[in-house]
Amino acid sequence: MGFNCGIVGLPNVGKSTLFNALTQTVAAQAANYPFCTIEPNVGRVAVPDPRLQVLSRIGKSQKIVPTSLEFVDIAGLVRGASKGEGLGNQFLGNIREVDAIVHVLRCFEDGDVTHVEGSVDPLRDMEIIETELMLADLDSLEKRVPALQKKARGNDKEAAQQLSLIETLIPVLQEGRAARTAVPKGEEMAASRLGLMTTKPVLYVCNVEEANAAEGNAHSAKVLEFAKANNAKAVVVSAAIEAEIAQMDEADRKEFLEGLGLSDSGLDRVIRAGHDLLGLITYFTVGPKETRAWTITRGMTAPQAAGVIHGDFERGFIAAETIAYDDYVALNGEGGAKDAGKMRVEGKSYVVKDGDVMLFRFNV
Numbered sequence: 231m232g233f234n235c236g237i238v239g240l241p242n243v244g245k246s247t248l249f250n251a252l253t254q255t256v257a258a259q260a261a262n263y264p265f266c267t268i269e270p271n272v273g274r275v276a277v278p279d280p281r282l283q284v285l286s287r288i289g290k291s292q293k294i295v296p297t298s299l300e301f302v303d304i305a306g307l308v309r310g311a312s313k314g315e316g317l318g319n320q321f322l323g324n325i326r327e328v329d330a331i332v333h334v335l336r337c338f339e340d341g342d343v344t345h346v347e348g349s350v351d352p353l354r355d356m357e358i359i360e361t362e363l364m365l366a367d368l369d370s371l372e373k374r375v376p377a378l379q380k381k382a383r384g385n386d387k388e389a390a391q392q393l394s395l396i397e398t399l400i401p402v403l404q405e406g407r408a409a410r411t412a413v414p415k416g417e418e419m420a421a422s423r424l425g426l427m428t429t430k431p432v433l434y435v436c437n438v439e440e441a442n443a444a445e446g447n448a449h450s451a452k453v454l455e456f457a458k459a460n461n462a463k464a465v466v467v468s469a470a471i472e473a474e475i476a477q478m479d480e481a482d483r484k485e486f487l488e489g490l491g492l493s494d495s496g497l498d499r500v501i502r503a504g505h506d507l508l509g510l511i512t513y514f515t516v517g518p519k520e521t522r523a524w525t526i527t528r529g530m531t532a533p534q535a536a537g538v539i540h541g542d543f544e545r546g547f548i549a550a551e552t553i554a555y556d557d558y559v560a561l562n563g564e565g566g567a568k569d570a571g572k573m574r575v576e577g578k579s580y581v582v583k584d585g586d587v588m589l590f591r592f593n594v
């Protein structure tokens with residue numbers, strides 16, 4: 231399943247630094263000048279899930295295979311990007327291609343690191359970026375209206391439906407609100423097919439200085455408050471320190487994190503939040519060879535979930551032996567769950583739940 235999160239923001243706010251930390255590489259060039267990144271950097275990241283260790287211990291698996299998520303480090307956007315400023319059109323094109331947006335906001339004070347707006351103010355920066363995305367969306371919708379009107383007059387039902395959705399969204403964007411805030415219920419799929427940027431789910435990442443990695447600072451507090459009031463997600467991270475930690479070996483990393491007063495890496499929170507943002511859930515397969523996490527979209531049925539492992543599993547699907555994660559753990563594995571009657575044999579219409587431990591029966 232090819233889901234990805236695009237890392238978006240003003241130039242020089244720490245996007246490539248965050249990308250390098252996430253991917254545990256130095257693949258992306260991160261440096262103290264705006265427009266350091268031009269071509270997007272793409273990398274896959276393992277989704278950390280503490281349930282994997284628990285399951286593999288009970289199931290006596292030889293190895294653990296986490297599921298993964300793709301991140302794309304995109305060039306910085308500036309004011310006027312929707313009108314072509316700063317190679318805006320090209321960069322907006324990169325954003326259109328991702329499934330979710332990780333919006334990096336500079337919350338660190340450092341006189342040596344250039345800020346294209348001259349001062350640190352994450353809510354202002356957020357508005358600059360979101361305005362550009364809204365203007366670009368507005369432009370792309372308005373362009374489609376005349377052709378759709380013509381088709382709709384010729385009794386094209388599909389065109390008429392699309393036109394009506396577009397006519398709902400245009401005034402919303404004109405008022406300066408993201409399209410995602412006004413998609414009518416039941417039209418989410420149709421809206422996502424419009425290829426807009428402001429319908430994509432967004433996660434705000436507050437990039438703070440090293441000293442504030444644990445608690446955040448006054449800038450990040452403003453973002454968190456905004457996010458709370460607007461039903462949005464935000465996390466605090468120090469990209470610079472995370473990039474450093476990512477280069478350390480396991481033992482040093484732990485000691486270093488503890489020294490900073492961090493129980494877990496901020497990156498884990500970014501990755502997990504990205505996973506949730508995409509409406510993704512995880513089910514597990516547990517065996518002597520491996521304990522493995524699989525990513526599916528919320529709402530998928532058992533055969534569809536099986537298809538993520540192999541097309542044959544979906545085509546020849548018969549049933550899925552299913553144990554909820556909590557039951558698997560409480561009853562110490564498959565045998566105990568079976569004895570307690572907690573292993574369910576689910577059929578074709580079963581909607582898989584997050585944490586299900588599954589074994590598929592199939593026949594091809």
Ligand SMILES: Nc1ncnc2c1ncn2[C@@H]1O[C@H](COP(=O)(O)OP(=O)(O)OP(=O)(O)O)[C@@H](O)[C@H]1O
Binds near residue numbers: 259264266340343469
């Ligand atoms: N939390 C932080 N504290 C201090 N400095 C940081 C922090 N995060 C990033 N930086 C510094 O900010 C500068 C810009 O970082 P980076 O190249 O990652 O930004 P970018 O958003 O990818 O920029 P561009 O849009 O130009 O590609 C680098 O010098 C980096 O070391």
Ligand SMILES: [Mg+2]
Binds near residue numbers: 306
């Ligand atoms: Mg960059």
